Amino acid sequence: MGVFRELGRRVEQFKADAETAAEENAPFRCEACGARFDEDHERCPDCGAEGTVALDD
Ligand SMILES: [Zn+2]
Incomplete structure (x- = not known):
């Protein structure tokens, strides 16, 4: 049942990318x-x- 584990890892990576992008545009x-x-x-x-x-x- 590695599919769910892989999916979870992708979601975590997506969240990390989104947070990084937001920080790069942060005004402070x-x-x-x-x-x-x-x-x-x-x-x-x-x-x-x-x-x-x-x-x-
Ligand atoms: Zn500081």
Whole structure:
């Protein structure tokens, strides 16, 4: 019954790709660790550094 296991793996990969694409377009970034966010944070949820910067292109 490896079919379901393979399907699950593909779904996980799809979700990971979608999250990566979203992060690449996120308008805010932590200068300390480079994590990207859809919304501004007082502290980086990833590394805890203060301040995130808005990326205006
Ligand atoms: Zn950070």
